[in-house]
Each structure stands twice: as structure tokens, then as C-alpha cells.
Amino acid sequence: MKNLIKKxxxxxYPKDSLKPYKLKLGYIFHTEQIYDDTYFSWLxxxxxxxxxxxxxxxxxxIIPPTNYLLAQSLKEAGFSExxxxxxxxxxxxxxxxxxxxxxxxxxxxKAEFAIHCNSFQLKPLIEQVEADLxxxxxxxxxxxxxxxxxWWFMNAFLADMLITNxxxxxxxxxxAPYFFNLFSDQIMSENQVRIGExxxxxxxxxxxxxxxxxxxxHATPYVEDFDRNLKNLFSPENENGxxxxxINSHDYDLDLKNTLKCIRHLVTDAGAEFFSHDGLRxxxxxxxxxxxxxxxxx
Amino acid sequence: MPEYIVRELDIHEKDINNNxxxxxxxxxxxxxxxSKIIRNTYTRNGxxxxxxxxxxxxxxxxxxxxxxxxxxxxxxxYAHQSCWAGTSPQYRKKGLFSLLYDEAKRILLDxxxxxxxxxxxxxxxxxxxxxxxxxxxxxxxxxxxAAFGGKFFIDHYLKKLTQGAGVxxxxxxxxxxxxxxxLKLGEFGEEVRIHDRYNNILWGKIKHKEKFGLKLKxxxxxxxxxxxxxxxxxxxxxxxAKEKIDYFQIxxxxxxxxxHNFLHVRPAANTEALVIYDLAMDTTNANFNFFIGIKDVx
Ligand SMILES: [Zn+2]
Numbered sequence: 001m002k003n004l005i006k007k008x009x010x011x012x013y014p015k016d017s018l019k020p021y022k023l024k025l026g027y028i029f030h031t032e033q034i035y036d037d038t039y040f041s042w043l044x045x046x047x048x049x050x051x052x053x054x055x056x057x058x059x060x061x062i063i064p065p066t067n068y069l070l071a072q073s074l075k076e077a078g079f080s081e082x083x084x085x086x087x088x089x090x091x092x093x094x095x096x097x098x099x100x101x102x103x104x105x106x107x108x109x110k111a112e113f114a115i116h117c118n119s120f121q122l123k124p125l126i127e128q129v130e131a132d133l134x135x136x137x138x139x140x141x142x143x144x145x146x147x148x149x150x151w152w153f154m155n156a157f158l159a160d161m162l163i164t165n166x167x168x169x170x171x172x173x174x175x176a177p178y179f180f181n182l183f184s185d186q187i188m189s190e191n192q193v194r195i196g197e198x199x200x201x202x203x204x205x206x207x208x209x210x211x212x213x214x215x216x217x218h219a220t221p222y223v224e225d226f227d228r229n230l231k232n233l234f235s236p237e238n239e240n241g242x243x244x245x246x247i248n249s250h251d252y253d254l255d256l257k258n259t260l261k262c263i264r265h266l267v268t269d270a271g272a273e274f275f276s277h278d279g280l281r282x283x284x285x286x287x288x289x290x291x292x293x294x295x296x297x298x
Numbered sequence: 299m300p301e302y303i304v305r306e307l308d309i310h311e312k313d314i315n316n317n318x319x320x321x322x323x324x325x326x327x328x329x330x331x332x333s334k335i336i337r338n339t340y341t342r343n344g345x346x347x348x349x350x351x352x353x354x355x356x357x358x359x360x361x362x363x364x365x366x367x368x369x370x371x372x373x374x375x376y377a378h379q380s381c382w383a384g385t386s387p388q389y390r391k392k393g394l395f396s397l398l399y400d401e402a403k404r405i406l407l408d409x410x411x412x413x414x415x416x417x418x419x420x421x422x423x424x425x426x427x428x429x430x431x432x433x434x435x436x437x438x439x440x441x442x443x444a445a446f447g448g449k450f451f452i453d454h455y456l457k458k459l460t461q462g463a464g465v466x467x468x469x470x471x472x473x474x475x476x477x478x479x480x481l482k483l484g485e486f487g488e489e490v491r492i493h494d495r496y497n498n499i500l501w502g503k504i505k506h507k508e509k510f511g512l513k514l515k516x517x518x519x520x521x522x523x524x525x526x527x528x529x530x531x532x533x534x535x536x537x538x539a540k541e542k543i544d545y546f547q548i549x550x551x552x553x554x555x556x557x558h559n560f561l562h563v564r565p566a567a568n569t570e571a572l573v574i575y576d577l578a579m580d581t582t583n584a585n586f587n588f589f590i591g592i593k594d595v596x
Contacts (some may be wrong), residue, residue: 104476105474105476105477106476106480108480111494111497111499112475112476112492112493112494112499113476113479114494114497114499116497116523116525117465117525118465118467118472118523118524118525119369119472119475119476119523119525120369120372121474122372122373151497152497155372156372177461177526177528177529178529180461180525180528180529181525182465182525185461296372297371
């Protein structure tokens with residue numbers, strides 16, 4: 001019933017409502033369950049088809065098996081580390097890898113024990129980031145200096161640690177209500193960063209280019225939902241200049257058919273252009289005028 | 299009082315158990331044993347202090363100072379909750395309570411503890427405030443009707459906040475809720491209810507109360523972490539539906555900054571005030587984001 005109503009309402013909704021915004025988009029996965037055969041095959045299929053449609057490579061920010069939850073899941077699934085590495089090698093053929101971190105205040109990896117802005121403890125964060133990054137090094141997996149935060153968590157300490165460890169690109173910041181993060185919100189508000197505007201985050205040890213997440217990728221047959229949700233975030237300002245950012249999903253909640261449908265729609269009806277990480281980087285470097293300074297004492 | 303010796307008890311040490319056990323039975327009752335006290339007070343950081351006053355090698359007074367980890371302006375600090383105060387009947391009114399506190403203040407300051415806090419009861423509060431230099435912070439509460447899955451009331455008790463409001467925690471002591479929850483899970487198991495959604499976490503215990511001749515079921519909120527205040531209503535509604543409760547009871551001290559998320563907060567006249575004694579930090583202008591669940595008796 002709800003779908004029927006939607007269908008009839010959307011028959012009046014213009015297909016090109018996002019056209020004025022000059023969208024420059026990328027696609028990022030928070031890649032968390034590649035030990036699952038089905039999700040893994042969806043992921044590869046998506047990346048290949050996405051490339052055929054857009055000419056762009058998706059970004060797959062991966063969780064390394066040092067993560068408490070992934071370690072537990074791999075063990076339960078009887079999935080070996082070497083199999084995991086070999087799947088990353090397969091992903092690398094069709095997408096660009098990055099690092100996706102989920103950190104806990106407990107050895108029990110449950111969401112209620114998540115390290116977040118208001119449940120922050122530095123020591124376990126340092127331990128887990130170091131273990132994760134050692135894993136990348138040990139297995140010679142290139143994260144390309146790209147980070148995207150689990151639960152959209154970011155704060156000054158994590159950013160500082162990432163910059164210190166050579167990360168130069170972040171895809172964690174967002175203005176979408178469900179991706180809200182206190183630190184991100186403060187940084188963007190204080191520096192008057194609008195949605196779709198890339199910017200730099202700088203510590204004493206270097207700087208990181210931050211490319212925003214617009215909204216989640218689309219998972220219903222009604223692409224107009226996507227248009228409406230994204231448009232709601234935009235202000236009249238967004239009609240001037242570029243709007244650079246990514247849309248995202250997990251590997252395990254990807255709606256292969258409808259997301260690809262939406263991407264075709266964005267290309268055809270909204271005039272959106274899709275870019276690989278390198279393209280997003282070039283556009284963002286051109287666009288970025290603002291540099292937010294990290295303050296570890298705040 | 300030269301005849302009394304105050305010293306730290308290694309509560310896990312076997313050879314002093316018999317001495318302690320007979321004292322505990324005398325002071326707290328037959329059903330209290332050492333393992334119960336350990337489960338109730340020994341937080342995972344290992345910094346909990348157990349102090350005993352001895353007379354002729356016999357334990358005659360006891361006090362525990364539970365160590366908790368806090369986030370304060372993104373730094374980790376420890377502070378201690380006073381609890382399990384007991385004196386052998388024939389040694390009461392000899393100043394042993396104060397003697398133990400004086401020694402605790404000295405030891406804990408030496409170990410860098412930020413402050414000692416407690417609730418006390420009608421007997422101990424006047425001593426803590428008038429004799430031992432504690433200051434008092436009044437308690438408040440809000441009871442949120444939750445019948446029918448909270449559909450009708452929750453939105454009237456949770457403020458409609460913009461994304462960044464309601465999570466301001468500057469100069470606030472945020473308990474490491476993971477540590478508190480783990481302690482309570484260890485003591486009470488599934489009696490402890492933990493829920494999370496969108497990085498907001500709320501935990502507590504289901505309780506029952508007779509009110510207006512009705513038997514009501516409620517969630518006594520033990521603690522919460524708010525990271526996305528504008529989505530907090532979703533968590534409350536999910537809990538209301540899942541737990542089938544009639545209301546939420548939130549009791550906290552009035553400086554708790556998370557209370558900014560709620561309407562209809564009123565004094566909790568029947569709940570003992572929070573009392574604080576500063577050690578390594580001046581907490582005069584600080585906020586304490588404690589809920590009732592951090593108490594040993596919760
Ligand atoms: Zn994730």
C-alpha cells in the first residue's frame with residue numbers, strides 16, 4: 001500500500017531535481033563481512049558494474065582482522081587470515097582499498113562498548129589503531145592513506161594518530177543526521193564548512209584532506225527517495241560551485257539492484273559525475289579553501 | 299587513637315579472608331560474603347581501595363573506595379566511590395569512620411585520584427559534609443511514560459534538539475559506561491538491560507512498583523551515553539516497545555549535562571544527594587554525568 005502511494009506521488013516528482021547541484025560523487029564501502037561468500041560476490045559484482053556505468057572505481061574501506069569483532073566472526077566462520085588476505089587482493093583488482101576502524105572500550109566487541117566521542121578513552125584507541133595498522137604493514141596491504149570511520153566516529157586524537165601514521169584522506173565527515181558526530185559537527189561548524197565542501201584537517205605532523213559523505217546509498221526501488229533525502233541536506237549555497245562527496249553502504253547491506261539503478265539514474269537524470277578516489281582527491285584539492293586545526297587540549 | 303591501625307586490605311589475599319569474613323558477617327549480615335563484595339566493587343581498572351581499621355590485629359572497621367574510570371575533557375581520570383562502610387558494633391562512635399576516610403584521602407591523593415564521592419545515608423551524610431569536608435549536589439529525576447511503546451509521551455519528554463545540542467560535555471566527568479556495565483553484568487547478569495541505537499546507549503534494570511493501585515513495570519536507568527541526541531527518541535521508543543515497560547525512571551545529580559535532553563526534570567527529594575570531596579582536581583565548577591547505576595547499591 002505504502003509503495004503504491006509512493007509510486008503515484010513520485011510520478012509527479014521531477015527526475016532531474018538534483019541537476020542544479022553539479023554532483024561530483026564517489027562510492028565508498030565500509031567493507032566488514034567479506035568472509036561471507038554472498039556478500040563478497042555482491043561486492044565484486046557491484047564494483048565491476050559500477051565501473052562499467054561510471055568509469056570510476058569504488059573505495060572499499062576495510063576492517064583488518066585485528067578488530068575484535070571481525071576476529072570473532074572469522075573464528076566462528078572458520079575463515080582463515082590467508083583467505084581474508086586473498087579476498088582483499090581480489091577486491092584490489094576492482095576497487096581502491098582504505099582503512100575502516102571500529103574501536104571498543106572492552107574486549108567484548110559489542111556496539112554498547114563502542115569508543116565514541118562521549119565514551120572516549122585514549123589508551124584502548126591507541127592500542128587498537130596500532131594493532132590494525134601493524135596488520136596492514138605485516139600483510140603488505142596498501143590502505144592508500146585513506147580512512148573512513150566506523151560509526152562515523154572521529155575526534156582530535158584519532159585524526160592526529162591517523163595523520164601521524166601517514167593517512168592523508170578521510171571519508172568520515174558528514175552532515176547527514178544519521179552520520180552525526182560531535183567532533184565532526186564542531187569542526188565543520190566552526191570552520192563554516194558546507195555540505196559537499198572538502199577541507200583539510202591539520203595537526204603539527206601534517207594534514208589530511210577530508211571528503212564528506214553525503215548520505216547512505218540507495219536501497220529502495222524509488223530513486224526519488226534518494227533525491228529527496230539528499231536535497232533536504234542542501235541549502236541554496238549548494239547550487240553554486242561543486243558538491244564533492246561520497247555515498248556509502250556496507251558490503252552486508254548492499255542492495256545490489258536498487259543501488260545500481262540509483263547510480264544509473266544519477267548519471268542519466270541528475271547529470272552527476274562519478275569519480276575514483278584519485279578524481280575526488282584532485283577535485284577536492286582544487287576546491288578546499290579551509291583548514292581546521294586539531295586541538296588535543298579541547 | 300594510637301591503638302588503631304589503618305591499612306589497605308588486599309581483598310584477594312587468602313590469608314586475611316577469615317578475619318574479614320567474620321567481620322563482614324558481623325557488620326553487614328550473614329548473607330554477605332567476600333565474593334559478593336568483590337563482584338560489587340572490584341572494577342576492571344584494578345584501582346579499587348579496601349581499607350580496614352584493626353584493633354589488636356582484629357578488623358573492626360571497613361570501607362571500600364571503588365575506582366572508576368572517567369573521561370574529562372577527553373583525558374582519562376580516576377575517581378573513587380565510597381561504599382561498604384561498616385564498624386563492629388562495640389567499636390562504633392569511636393571515630394573509626396573518620397579515621398578510615400582520613401587515610402583514604404591520603405592514599406588516594408597520593409595515587410592521583412581526582413575525587414572521592416558517595417551518597418551516604420541519613421547517618422553518614424551529616425558527618426561527610428560537616429566533619430569530613432564533602433560538598434553536596436542535589437539529585438533530580440524524570441519519569442517518562444512508556445506505555446504503548448512510548449508512542450504518545452516520549453516526544454513530550456525529550457527535547458527537540460538540533461544535531462549538536464544535548465551532548466555538550468565540556469568540564470563533565472563522563473563515567474566509562476563500558477566499565478560500569480561490565481561490573482554490573484558480572485554481578486547481575488541478564489538482569490542488566492543494555493540497549494543501543496545510533497551510538498546512543500542506555501542501560502538499566504527492570505523494576506516494579508505499586509502506583510495508584512496499579513502494578514507498574516519500569517526501567518530504572520543505570521546510565522547512558524549520548525552521541526547523537528537528535529536520534530535519542532528512537533532508542534527510547536525501541537526500548538519501550540521491547541521491554542514493555544510503563545515508564546523510564548531517570549535519576550541523576552543536577553549537574554549531569556545529559557539532562558539537557560529531557561523536559562519535566564524535577565527534584566528527587568527521596569534520593570540521597572551526591573557528596574564530593576576533591577583530591578587531585580578542583581571539581582567546584584565541574585559537571586558529573588552520573589546516573590544512579592554507578593552506585594554500588596544499584
Ligand atoms: Zn563500520
